Amino acid sequence: ELKVEQNPLFLSMQEGKNYTIYCNYSTTSDRLYWYRQDPGKSLESLFVLLSNGAVKQEGRLMASLDTKARLSTLHITAAVHDLSATYFCAVDPRDTGNQFYFGTGTSLTVIP
Amino acid sequence: DAGITQSPRHKVTETGTPVTLRCHQTENHRYMYWYRQDPGHGLRLIHYSYGVKDTDKGEVSDGYSVSRSKTEDFLLTLESATSSQTSVYFCAISGRGGLHTDTQYFGPGTRLTVL
Numbered sequence: 455e456l457k458v459e460q461n462p463l464f465l466s467m468q469e470g471k472n473y474t475i476y477c478n479y480s481t482t483s484d485r486l487y488w489y490r491q492d493p494g495k496s497l498e499s500l501f502v503l504l505s506n507g508a509v510k511q512e513g514r515l516m517a518s519l520d521t522k523a524r525l526s527t528l529h530i531t532a533a534v535h536d537l538s539a540t541y542f543c544a545v546d547p548r549d550t551g552n553q554f555y556f557g558t559g560t561s562l563t564v565i566p
Numbered sequence: 567d568a569g570i571t572q573s574p575r576h577k578v579t580e581t582g583t584p585v586t587l588r589c590h591q592t593e594n595h596r597y598m599y600w601y602r603q604d605p606g607h608g609l610r611l612i613h614y615s616y617g618v619k620d621t622d623k624g625e626v627s628d629g630y631s632v633s634r635s636k637t638e639d640f641l642l643t644l645e646s647a648t649s650s651q652t653s654v655y656f657c658a659i660s661g662r663g664g665l666h667t668d669t670q671y672f673g674p675g676t677r678l679t680v681l
Binding site: 554 | 607608609611625658667669670671673674675
């Protein structure tokens with residue numbers, strides 16, 4: 455059974471601090487996607503990582519992919535309140551674009 | 567924003583009733599997906615489509631069927647709704663320019679309650 459595990463599941467952090475969310479998956483894949491979801495809203499695409507060693511950055515968020523370790527990280531730098539949301543990673547295990555498997559999500563709360 | 571709409575946005579129905587949810591896209595993307603989102607489970611794929619009349623099962627397909635007769639429309643049907651199908655349902659699309667590495671773009675969601 456394919457597993458995509460995120461940790462932590464819940465994260466409360468102070469503004470200005472740094473933290474990392476981890477996404478581990480149990481299958482071989484070169485494709486890893488990160489999404490953001492605000493409460494009661496839909497999912498928004500953040501990053502697409504398509505090869506080992508891929509790194510993408512947007513503002514205070516940086517995502518990386520290590521396919522050998524089957525691990526992706528989402529690093530938050532100097533958190534601000536607007537980053538409060540739930541973050542999901544998703545894996546495309548067959549590299550076909552047909553089936554994504556999502557992690558259970560990390561609920562991030564940034565406290566002023 | 568990718569042009570994806572879902573209808574209805576909210577629905578309350580009774581156990582045993584058939585229900586159809588509609589996903590409509592204006593982006594001409596090849597792939598379309600139906601997910602359900604439940605607390606503690608993240609998003610789970612129900613069915614997906616890789617072209618008109620081409621569909622396949624996802625992780626949690628039991629009790630659901632789909633149809634895609636046009637590129638722009640993907641229908642999800644619950645033949646006989648059960649309380650365990652109470653959930654938020656999201657449609658997604660991908661495949662800009664035929665790319666199978668494309669990310670997925672999500673619709674606004676449908677909140678379904680089965681009493």
